[in-house]
Amino acid sequence: MRSTSTQLDLFAHVAAAYADAPASTLDNATLYGIIAERAGLEPDELETRIPIGKAGALHNAAKRRIRWYQQTLKQLGVIERVDGERGIWKLTENAGQDLQKAAAGVKLVAFSTELGIAVWSRCESVFGCLNEPIALCVTSPPYPLRQARAYGNPDEARYVDFICEALEPVVRNLIAGGSVVLNISNDIFEAKSPARSLYVERLILALHDRLGLWLMDRMPWVNFSKPPGPTWWACVNRVQLTTAYEPVFWFTNDPARVRSDNRRVLEAHSDRHLRLMQAGGAQRSAIYGDGAYRIRPDSYGRLTEGKIPRNVIQRGHACNDTLAYRQHAAAIGVPTHGAMQPTSIPDFFIRFLTEPGDLVVDTFGGTIRTGLAAERLGRRWLVTEWILQYLRGAAELFRDFPGFGMHPALATVGKKAC
Numbered sequence: 001m002r003s004t005s006t007q008l009d010l011f012a013h014v015a016a017a018y019a020d021a022p023a024s025t026l027d028n029a030t031l032y033g034i035i036a037e038r039a040g041l042e043p044d045e046l047e048t049r050i051p052i053g054k055a056g057a058l059h060n061a062a063k064r065r066i067r068w069y070q071q072t073l074k075q076l077g078v079i080e081r082v083d084g085e086r087g088i089w090k091l092t093e094n095a096g097q098d099l100q101k102a103a104a105g106v107k108l109v110a111f112s113t114e115l116g117i118a119v120w121s122r123c124e125s126v127f128g129c130l131n132e133p134i135a136l137c138v139t140s141p142p143y144p145l146r147q148a149r150a151y152g153n154p155d156e157a158r159y160v161d162f163i164c165e166a167l168e169p170v171v172r173n174l175i176a177g178g179s180v181v182l183n184i185s186n187d188i189f190e191a192k193s194p195a196r197s198l199y200v201e202r203l204i205l206a207l208h209d210r211l212g213l214w215l216m217d218r219m220p221w222v223n224f225s226k227p228p229g230p231t232w233w234a235c236v237n238r239v240q241l242t243t244a245y246e247p248v249f250w251f252t253n254d255p256a257r258v259r260s261d262n263r264r265v266l267e268a269h270s271d272r273h274l275r276l277m278q279a280g281g282a283q284r285s286a287i288y289g290d291g292a293y294r295i296r297p298d299s300y301g302r303l304t305e306g307k308i309p310r311n312v313i314q315r316g317h318a319c320n321d322t323l324a325y326r327q328h329a330a331a332i333g334v335p336t337h338g339a340m341q342p343t344s345i346p347d348f349f350i351r352f353l354t355e356p357g358d359l360v361v362d363t364f365g366g367t368i369r370t371g372l373a374a375e376r377l378g379r380r381w382l383v384t385e386w387i388l389q390y391l392r393g394a395a396e397l398f399r400d401f402p403g404f405g406m407h408p409a410l411a412t413v414g415k416k417a418c
């Protein structure tokens with residue numbers, strides 16, 4: 001049995017052979033010869049036939065392996081058969097250009113670390129057959145936009161079913177008190193109307209009624225660096241205000257056992273509050289709100305570790321990981337993602353809702369920020385994303401983590417693929 005790394009090298013040789021061939025086209029006999037040379041196979045390795053399978057039919061093991069890699073490249077949309085020819089394949093025109101979406105049933109570990117894996121797949125193909133306790137799902141699904149993103153969007157009419165179907169297997173595996181955090185859009189409008197869609201309300205009710213999730217909080221992610229919109233209803237017809245937030249919904253399957261702990265997300269006290277605590281607290285008595293709030297001479301006098309965060313997340317788009325992702329994507333020649341979150345958003349929820357070692361997942365991975373935050377925080381992670389190019393760019397953000405490995409098929413992705 002060959003070592004895994006040799007098998008992976010062989011895969012890369014097969015991919016590279018097509019990329020280097022005249023007109024990117026190769027017949028199988030030539031392919032076998034090129035691979036033998038590139039991989040340094042012994043001359044008899046391509047000739048010796050051994051009994052394989054139950055029937056014991058004689059086959060050459062190396063050629064079979066090469067043909068198997070050929071099939072994987074076909075599944076990846078990298079190569080295709082030349083019409084009407086037997087055993088002749090060529091690079092597809094789209095290889096490295098159009099977004100390559102995983103077909104139903106395709107599951108390929110795009111890259112992995114000691115703590116987690118990013119799988120090129122539709123989420124349903126992976127989570128549908130998962131049997132592993134999940135502590136948290138932090139995800140930002142595609143929004144039901146009228147003008148679809150490059151990666152595709154479900155329409156509003158099917159949206160509730162789409163999200164419930166995607167999350168059902170996650171919720172089935174959620175440990176008691178585990179959480180689901182959903183970042184969606186508030187800015188979906190009724191057709192030809194400045195009125196907002198009620199899809200958000202329908203979705204919350206469906207997640208409760210169909211999946212048994214309880215709403216713990218709806219937190220606005222306030223982002224003043226959002227471009228001004230909705231253009232038609234705020235900038236052209238001046239009937240709406242420009243938007244500056246997206247809602248983030250936090251659900252759990254068991255509020256009585258929810259595993260959140262705000263001590264894991266404490267913020268630094270302001271200088272003013274520190275001074276107040278150090279001075280022994282308020283030096284006065286006051287009553288506000290018809291007696292609901294009282295200040296006594298020792299109020300706020302106890303030294304505490306930090307400030308409990310408010311349930312509003314204020315973050316701009318600026319993020320070093322987004323910057324790094326863009327640079328890597330440009331260098332490799334893959335398109336950048338059109339809807340990246342700053343990593344600090346999943347980072348906050350992972351700290352608040354999980355403990356080291358817990359499994360954190362993201363069904364709609366994009367540039368794998370949930371995975372990245374989980375990796376840095378010592379949580380295990382599993383993320384699916386159906387566009388191969390996004391995974392290629394994201395892989396670069398994980399290179400320095402222990403155990404990093406990338407499937408060689410990913411090296412064939414991009415205009416400047418190696």
Ligand SMILES: C[S@@+](CC[C@H](N)C(=O)[O-])C[C@H]1O[C@@H](n2cnc3c(N)ncnc32)[C@H](O)[C@@H]1O
Nearest residue numbers: 122123140141142151340341364366367385386
């Ligand atoms: C809003 S983006 C997520 C962005 C991500 N949070 C980030 O910061 O990069 C949604 C992602 O879901 C992916 N997607 C859509 N449908 C999918 C499916 N059925 N399975 C897996 N990924 C899917 C899209 O390709 C897109 O990258």
